[in-house]
Amino acid sequence: MVENNTNVRLESLSQGSGKELVFIHGWGMNSAVFTEFLPYFENQFRITRICLPGFGTNANTLPSEYTLEQLADAVAPALPDDAVVVGWSLGGLVAQQLALHHSERVAGLVTLASTPYFVADKCWPGIAPEVLAMFRQQLARDYDKTLDRFLAIQAMGSATAKQDVKTIRQQVKTLPNPSVEALEAGLQLLQSVDLRADIGRISQPTLRLYGRLDSLVPTSGIDRIHELQPSADTVVMPHAAHAPFISHPTQTADIISNFVHNLARIDKRCS
Template sequence: MLNFCESTPLSSIIYHPEQRVSANQIQINYDSFGDTNHPPIVLIMGLATQMIYWDRQFCQLLASQGYWVIRFDNRDIGKSTWLDSLPTPSSLALLTNAVFRRPLGAAYLLSDMMEDTLGLLDALGIESAHVIGASMGGMIAQELAIHHPQRVKSLTSIMSTTGNRKLPKPSASFSLKMLKSPPKESSKAVAYGIQLWRLIHGEHYPFDQQKILSLINQALQRGFNPKGNTRQLAAILDSPDRTIPLGSLRVPSLVLHGADDPLVPVACGVATAKAIPNAKIKIYSGMGHTLPSQLYDEITAEILDHIKATNS
């Protein structure tokens, strides 16, 4: 396992402030850590979650081993383009999709969000990168590896799934707690956000309420777009199962998952690893659907060992 004692001190990691670039006919907002001449790592965040939830320390730990680490806002969130002219599914449409599997007619799919990531790589002059995705970001990363394997040096899929809707779902008790509709007013978003993050974090690792409160307030200042969150959800629900195409992957792949993930059960991570030939899997006891700061060293070391094994 990697020894961070031999790495560059985190305080000396170069930070490149946020900026926007044109990618796939929209504007993508990003920032980065480390020397831009180093091999790139691209981080793709999950549903309704801005790039800032890739914790700065997490990014610095990856960059400390000689990598250029890039995080960005997906479409319809944060400071990237909001597609407000596109339709948003109603609550009734989401309900009928859940019960009857009726297509939502999503404004875009995960494959379109994958093209955003590809466009960002093009805009930054990156031929290929180590790609890490969390939750929905893992789905987008899988799409990129499936459709553009030559652009992906390695794949890390974190707390994600294959898109097979027959896989286990959240428990009934957890789903009942999640039934409360997200607020449409930013004034109510803080209390809702704290409640949601506490739920998905789980009970094993301490919940850092002050840190999450700070991130929620920062996210609200960067942009509050509930309809965009719903359009992202529709993209997940209307996108096809990736199980069969994942079977054709030859990209070195790592799957990370929490044993106590209440939102995307660990069986989904196991199914992802089984679908990808020669994929490695690491399951973290006590971890929910977040990346606990107590595991940053262990998780980033696991990822970096995986990346370094590709010799690129």
């Protein structure tokens, strides 16, 4: 039975010690997708993984309305103090919302293969609206096949695409399947959420990490995003697609670690 309420309390999993680093997964996934990636941060940070409402360990808990605002409101109480929030794909939208509207909880922001707006239009590169519409139609018939197709698109272009899909699939399946309501609402968020007018107000140090081969967040839109948030650091990984932490975990971890360590050095100089 799915519990719908406004006071959502999410389960989270933490490990390690040091600077707080929080990971938020993408659509159709759960926090287990980071299982093989997190050891790259061993002995450096305290890591917290959070499953979004309706996914993984929180599959049976949903907010009364599945909006970006309510997702961020649900995640915020689970954030440790002074945390750097890392959001992948849809999780990047949540992370940006947290930085904007729960700024006191967020010391730094990292987006992995994410954007303030996922849908392509005349002046903005992104996912074709008919692709998202197709996924919504397929989802009603078969979640597993829809997820497989979505994973295939995410890995497209990566030299290790087949292995990337297999790894993600195996990790995600270690936790409960998501609720249908969360899957449908999550796709709706990918179609409708537009933070382009807002990200210029993000005050926290920000790292935006992209894969050059990503078909969901095309590199042709990176300059546009940078224009909207010029203070953000931008890194494009030349051989990665939509899941750089799966295909290139060492390189991705090094980029994130350097960003967080630089924040820590700035904090010490300012204290």
